[in-house]
Amino acid sequence: MRSRSWQRYLGWTLVCAIVLIAIFAPWLAPFDPNMSSSKVLAPPSAANWIGTDHLGRDAFSRLLWGARVSLVIGLAATVVGMGIGIPVGMFAGYVRGKIDLAIVQVIDIFISLPAIIMALIITAVIGVSLPNLIIVLGLLKWPIIARIVRGQVLVLREQAFVEAAQAVGCTTTRILSRHIAPNIVRVVAAQFAIVTSTSIFTAASLSFLGLGLPPPAADWGGMVQSGFDFMFLNPWLSLAPGAAVTLTVMSFYMIGQTVD
Amino acid sequence: MIRFILSRLAFFVPNVLIMTFLLFAVLSGWLGSPASMMLGLDASPQAIHDLNRLYGFDDPIIQQYGRWLWAALHGDFGRSFATQQGVTSMIADALQITVELSLWAITLAALAAIGLNSLGGRRLTNFISTFSVVCITIPNFMLGATLIFVFAIYLRWLPTSAWVPWSDGIVDHLLHLVLPIITLSAFYFGSFSMIYRAEYRSVMNQLFVRVAKAKGISDTRVSLQHVLPNSVLPVITFIGISLGQLMGGAVVTEVVFSLPGIGRLFVAGIRGNDYPVILAVGMIVLTGMMITNLLADIVLARINPQVRLS
Numbered sequence: 001m002r003s004r005s006w007q008r009y010l011g012w013t014l015v016c017a018i019v020l021i022a023i024f025a026p027w028l029a030p031f032d033p034n035m036s037s038s039k040v041l042a043p044p045s046a047a048n049w050i051g052t053d054h055l056g057r058d059a060f061s062r063l064l065w066g067a068r069v070s071l072v073i074g075l076a077a078t079v080v081g082m083g084i085g086i087p088v089g090m091f092a093g094y095v096r097g098k099i100d101l102a103i104v105q106v107i108d109i110f111i112s113l114p115a116i117i118m119a120l121i122i123t124a125v126i127g128v129s130l131p132n133l134i135i136v137l138g139l140l141k142w143p144i145i146a147r148i149v150r151g152q153v154l155v156l157r158e159q160a161f162v163e164a165a166q167a168v169g170c171t172t173t174r175i176l177s178r179h180i181a182p183n184i185v186r187v188v189a190a191q192f193a194i195v196t197s198t199s200i201f202t203a204a205s206l207s208f209l210g211l212g213l214p215p216p217a218a219d220w221g222g223m224v225q226s227g228f229d230f231m232f233l234n235p236w237l238s239l240a241p242g243a244a245v246t247l248t249v250m251s252f253y254m255i256g257q258t259v260d
Numbered sequence: 261m262i263r264f265i266l267s268r269l270a271f272f273v274p275n276v277l278i279m280t281f282l283l284f285a286v287l288s289g290w291l292g293s294p295a296s297m298m299l300g301l302d303a304s305p306q307a308i309h310d311l312n313r314l315y316g317f318d319d320p321i322i323q324q325y326g327r328w329l330w331a332a333l334h335g336d337f338g339r340s341f342a343t344q345q346g347v348t349s350m351i352a353d354a355l356q357i358t359v360e361l362s363l364w365a366i367t368l369a370a371l372a373a374i375g376l377n378s379l380g381g382r383r384l385t386n387f388i389s390t391f392s393v394v395c396i397t398i399p400n401f402m403l404g405a406t407l408i409f410v411f412a413i414y415l416r417w418l419p420t421s422a423w424v425p426w427s428d429g430i431v432d433h434l435l436h437l438v439l440p441i442i443t444l445s446a447f448y449f450g451s452f453s454m455i456y457r458a459e460y461r462s463v464m465n466q467l468f469v470r471v472a473k474a475k476g477i478s479d480t481r482v483s484l485q486h487v488l489p490n491s492v493l494p495v496i497t498f499i500g501i502s503l504g505q506l507m508g509g510a511v512v513t514e515v516v517f518s519l520p521g522i523g524r525l526f527v528a529g530i531r532g533n534d535y536p537v538i539l540a541v542g543m544i545v546l547t548g549m550m551i552t553n554l555l556a557d558i559v560l561a562r563i564n565p566q567v568r569l570s
Contacts, residue, residue: 007393109279112553114505116512117526117545124530124538125286201399205512208401209527224401228516235409242402250397257393 004258011254018248022067029061033218043234050236053226059237063244065218070248073133074200080138081195085145086188090176092146093153104150110143115202116209123211130213133206137199145191152184186259193256197249204245220245264561272554276547283542284325287535288317332543338536342528347540350525355544357423358514358521362506364437365444370499372445373452374492377460378483388453395450404443404516411439421517440517444510448502452495459491466490493560500556507548 021028030047037056044051049060092103122136156162157180165175206212207221215222220241227237311317317324331338337347377385412420424436463469464487472482511523518524522541529537 007390112501112504112549114507114545114549117542120511120526120530121287121538121542124533197397201397204399205401208399208512209515210531221399221401224405228405231405231409231413235405235413238405239402239409242399242405246398246402249399250393253393253397 007254008258011251011258014247014251015255018067018251019071021064022071025064025068029058029064031058031061033057033062033065034216041230041233044236050240051234053223053237054230059223059227059240062218062223063220063240066220066223066241066244067248069213069217069219070200070204070245073130073137073203074196074248074252076134077137077141077199077203078192078196080134081141081145081199082188082192083142084138085142086149088142089146089149090153090180090184093150094157094172094176094180096154100150103146107143107147107150110140111147115140116205119202119206120209120211123206128211128214133203133213137202140202141195141199145188145195148187148191149184152187153180156180156183190256190259193252193259197252197256200245200252201249204249261561265558268554268557272550276550279546279550280329280543281322281325283546284328284539285321287539287542288321288324328539332540337540340529340534340537342532342534342537347536350537351522351540351544354520354522354525357519358506358510358523361437361440361444361510361513361519361521362503364441365510366448366499366502366506368441369445369448369452370495373449373456374488374495377453377457378488379480385457389457392450392453395446396454398446400443400447400510400512401516403446404439404513407439407443408516421519423519440510440513440519443516444513451498451502455494455498456491459494460487463487463491493563496559496563497556500552500559504549504552507545507552 035057037052039048039052040056041054042048042052042056048058050063051059053059053062088103092100118140119136122139123132126132126136162175162179165179170179203212204221204224207219208225210222210225212222213219223241224238224245227234227241230237319327328338335348337351339345340347340350343350376388380388408420411418418438419436422436424432426433469482469486472486473479477486507522510521511527513519514521514523515527522544525537526541528534529541
């Protein structure tokens with residue numbers, strides 16, 4: 001897999017860059033992201049690198065601040081998904097039998113439902129806000145994690161060291177947390193990056209559809225959408241935040257693919 | 261085979277009933293009363309009560325579900341709160357568009373992924389495996405926006421958006437569909453390629469392939485006649501899942517290109533709190549997904565007899 005190592009370097013470099021941008025956004029951004037001015041829809045210039053939006057806000061500053069929203073949503077949603085998915089997957093894989101069968105049924109149904117439609121329904125039900133978005137995405141992602149963890153545990157539980165632990169009289173909780181958990185860390189780490197990537201993807205799509213964070217939050221998906229009407233005037237209003245989402249999603253995905 | 265299909269059907273019907281009931285309960289229960297949803301936050305209790313009486317929203321859920329299902333089975337999904345149009349005809353119109361778009365996109369993606377990966381040389385397939393990562397990770401709105409900018413605004417080769425029906429000319433119809441189809445198929449091309457390639461590699465290493473090559477059969481024929489049939493199964497499963505998911509509309513693609521399909525109808529319904537539309541689309545998505553999964557299972561069993569026995 002020689003061809004993959006550059007993917008790993010590229011992925012980590014980009015993710016580090018995006019994290020740094022998110023942390024230092026207030027110092028990097030030339031303008032206040034929410035400060036309107038009379039310069040509405042100005043073309044790119046020395047002061048406003050990619051122009052200003054329809055409210056006269058500096059699009060470049062908003063682009064930098066947008067990294068925060070994306071990362072927070074992506075990472076927090078993954079933590080929620082892991083919090084549900086790992087215990088459920090471990091439990092199902094370890095106990096097997098009818099309980100396992102029932103859990104697998106639920107997981108299969110969840111996975112085959114279209115994510116965007118489910119996200120739309122749930123956000124309609126519980127309303128849009130940062131914590132709600134994180135919960136919605138976490139609810140959508142846990143079955144994927146649970147399925148993978150379950151598959152790992154199914155194999156591990158047949159191994160001699162688990163049998164030994166059982167023979168010594170370890171409790172189920174102890175076997176799962178002390179003997180099985182350390183062996184699934186790598187797989188879970190890879191999934192962490194992948195799920196973060198897909199969460200950012202879904203969150204951006206939701207906000208493109210107008211169900212993201214309410215304005216004036218600097219949110220990449222929403223920026224693509226509001227810039228869309230001005231494509232003829234200044235395409236960068238849409239294309240720059242779109243490219244930012246794509247790079248973020250891609251870099252997390254590449255990391256996930258190359259963890260091993 | 262018939263026995264397999266019948267046993268699947270026996271599970272299928274109750275499954276659909278349970279799932280649709282759950283969705284119904286979630287939508288009508290958690291959304292709060294549809295009446296307060298329609299009238300807004302500051303509606304008077306009297307107005308909400310009257311509306312509940314009018315639509316029967318205060319009956320027990322199972323009764324409401326029964327009434328809804330009975331009407332739906334007779335082709336009546338109620339009237340949209342927003343437009344007062346019949347939901348059935350709204351959905352029928354939108355579904356045509358979504359189905360056409362999805363079929364084009366999936367067919368194109370599957371043919372391209374399987375064809376290029378079977379017949380392409382080493383360099384091409386290496387390129388595709390990198391390219392697939394881009395295809396999978398680029399959001400539809402970004403790809404759509406880029407394509408519109410390059411081909412419609414900058415080069416002016418293609419129209420930006422909008423739906424032109426068949427009756428207004430086949431060429432015009434297809435020209436308006438080129439960019440949406442490419443946008444929608446990118447993700448599927450990437451996924452199909454990855455899945456197919458992984459399977460293709462492992463089949464390639466098997467003994468019967470080596471025997472075929474040793475007999476002097478050409479690489480192309482080995483690829484198409486010996487390896488392809490044995491590595492295409494996972495792709496078929498995934499096509500089934502994809503088609504099911506696309507019943508919910510290619511939401512983002514439809515919005516980007518202003519195509520009046522199911523996805524856009526659904527987004528409009530959610531934004532406008534249009535309860536009958538949300539309910540009908542949600543149910544159709546769910547049922548459509550279950551039907552395509554069933555069909556994919558049957559196709560798999562047809563191709564691979566082992567599936568039938570397990």
